[in-house]
Amino acid sequence: MNFDEIVQSVLKKKTEEVDASNDRCTEMFNYICNQVEEKNNKLYKRIIYNINMWINNLSLKEYVEIALFIFILIAIPFSVKHFKRIEDSNSAAAKVIPVEQSSENANSITPESYSFEDFKHLYTQYIKTAYPETSGEVTLKKEDVSDITPKEVRDEIGCQIFKIKNNFATYVAYKSKLYQLGTGGGGFGVVSIKTCDFDGNGQKDLIFTFSSGSGMHRSEIGVFNLSKGKGEVLDFMQRHRDIMLGKISDKDFKVYLTFIPIEELNDFNPSKLSKQEHVADVHCVNGIIKVTEYNKEKY
Amino acid sequence: MEDGELIARVKNNDRQAFKVLFDTYRPKVYKTAFLILKDYEYADEVVQETFIQVFLKIHKLTNPIAFEKWLYKIAVNLCFEIIRKNKKSKIVSLNEENSKELDNSTTDIFLPDNIVIQKEIQDKIMKCIDSLQVKHRTVLILFYFNNFSVKEISDIVNCSEGTVKSRLFYGKKLLKEDLLTNHNDIVNESMGGMFYEF
Numbered sequence: 001m002n003f004d005e006i007v008q009s010v011l012k013k014k015t016e017e018v019d020a021s022n023d024r025c026t027e028m029f030n031y032i033c034n035q036v037e038e039k040n041n042k043l044y045k046r047i048i049y050n051i052n053m054w055i056n057n058l059s060l061k062e063y064v065e066i067a068l069f070i071f072i073l074i075a076i077p078f079s080v081k082h083f084k085r086i087e088d089s090n091s092a093a094a095k096v097i098p099v100e101q102s103s104e105n106a107n108s109i110t111p112e113s114y115s116f117e118d119f120k121h122l123y124t125q126y127i128k129t130a131y132p133e134t135s136g137e138v139t140l141k142k143e144d145v146s147d148i149t150p151k152e153v154r155d156e157i158g159c160q161i162f163k164i165k166n167n168f169a170t171y172v173a174y175k176s177k178l179y180q181l182g183t184g185g186g187g188f189g190v191v192s193i194k195t196c197d198f199d200g201n202g203q204k205d206l207i208f209t210f211s212s213g214s215g216m217h218r219s220e221i222g223v224f225n226l227s228k229g230k231g232e233v234l235d236f237m238q239r240h241r242d243i244m245l246g247k248i249s250d251k252d253f254k255v256y257l258t259f260i261p262i263e264e265l266n267d268f269n270p271s272k273l274s275k276q277e278h279v280a281d282v283h284c285v286n287g288i289i290k291v292t293e294y295n296k297e298k299y
Numbered sequence: 300m301e302d303g304e305l306i307a308r309v310k311n312n313d314r315q316a317f318k319v320l321f322d323t324y325r326p327k328v329y330k331t332a333f334l335i336l337k338d339y340e341y342a343d344e345v346v347q348e349t350f351i352q353v354f355l356k357i358h359k360l361t362n363p364i365a366f367e368k369w370l371y372k373i374a375v376n377l378c379f380e381i382i383r384k385n386k387k388s389k390i391v392s393l394n395e396e397n398s399k400e401l402d403n404s405t406t407d408i409f410l411p412d413n414i415v416i417q418k419e420i421q422d423k424i425m426k427c428i429d430s431l432q433v434k435h436r437t438v439l440i441l442f443y444f445n446n447f448s449v450k451e452i453s454d455i456v457n458c459s460e461g462t463v464k465s466r467l468f469y470g471k472k473l474l475k476e477d478l479l480t481n482h483n484d485i486v487n488e489s490m491g492g493m494f495y496e497f
Contacts, residue, residue: 003475004443010424011444015330018339029321032347033314036354217312240312259315 114160114173116142122178156195156204157226163189172206174226182210182222183233188260192244192273198251198284203227207253209243219243221282223289236280236291244273255280303363310358321350328374334440335378337429349374372455375437382433427477435470438463
């Protein structure tokens with residue numbers, strides 16, 4: 001045994017007894033997360049404060065010059081079309097793009113079968129309609145698209161849900177129409193999907209969770225009414241984490257935190273997600289959908 | 300999941316990935332801070348502040364392979380800061396209660412070649428390490444306890460490789476001298492004069 005080994009052993013032994021406080025780990029971790037949030041908020045507030053101070057010290061002439069400068073920088077390049085596009089993408093949980101008119105009964109639950117070619121055709125039509133200023137040319141390959149339709153959705157509604165792998169945009173193909181589920185860019189798109197019937201008309205609809213945001217990761221809950229072809233985003237937002245749904249009945253759902261391994265982002269199976277903390281409930285009373293949040297301070 | 304993937308997720312504000320990183324590195328950082336500062340509470344403080352800074356600044360980390368080195372750089376700097384704030388390490392001492400607790404729980408340790416070093420000599424060696432100047436102690440700890448190379452230590456403590464080598468040499472020399480001068484009897488009894496090997 002040499003000196004190095006002796007010193008190593010002594011140091012190791014010295015620290016063996018030290019780390020017995022594992023029970024404080026979670027507490028410490030939560031403290032760290034709170035501190036991080038606080039510091040982020042402080043930084044944000046400091047920036048706002050400094051901007052305010054700077055604005056307050058400006059003369060009228062400087063105000064006018066800056067306003068003019070901002071106008072030139074921002075206002076002019078914004079075309080009316082661009083505004084319209086942003087408005088469209090932010091205003092609804094789902095876009096309704098009729099591709100072909102269908103005369104089928106809305107209550108039919110005969111499973112529909114869309115091949116990749118069918119989806120590509122519908123998607124091309126969708127892009128042409130949604131973004132007429134583009135060429136509408138779609139270069140999708142079969143391996144770029146996943147069919148993530150849960151069995152429950154297939155059996156009870158008969159629609160098919162597709163997800164594009166590179167941007168996680170999610171679409172539902174139903175009665176030869178294509179609708180986009182979820183809003184915004186970034187995030188992982190639709191994460192969890194269940195059937196629901198909040199309006200009680202017997203026609204099952206979709207309730208789903210989706211995430212967005214390339215900077216701050218946000219998860220939200222959307223409801224898509226298939227008979228109306230319209231969607232809405234519920235008043236709930238989970239920052240930093242992904243969420244999934246647990247079904248109690250057609251009108252009652254539980255919302256849980258979940259975790260998607262990064263290697264499964266392109267091919268994850270919504271039905272295999274595992275539930276973690278229970279963070280909210282979704283109930284429908286007298287046709288009004290309500291979200292009750294839990295542990296809001298914690299998460 | 301590898302550190303690179305975890306770091307990518309933490310950059311995306313994924314708390315769960317951050318928890319995995321925290322659980323993996325917390326004990327090591329805590330032990331290192333404890334060895335440098337000789338105080339449990341300060342070591343806790345260093346762990347907390349280190350991981351706060353990690354979460355806040357991880358977007359600046361361009362090379363995920365360098366994560367561990369970067370993490371220790373933050374931790375060691377925080378240790379130095381605490382020592383500076385506390386009159387250059389004078390107040391930093393293992394408190395009596397903790398010391399006793401450690402002593403009671405200390406038993407003989409088993410070394411690679413199954414030679415048992417007696418508790419007495421362990422204490423003497425540790426006391427010698429503790430009595431070293433912070434800069435020497437830190438380099439010794441990073442080298443012997445964390446198994447960092449001289450190059451890595453030079454990055455962590457922000458000095459040249461030559462300085463690290465010199466501090467390492469000097470720290471070892473002081474340690475040997477102190478042991479042989481003040482505790483020669485114990486060394487000889489316990490180790491059969493093995494220290495003379497170097």
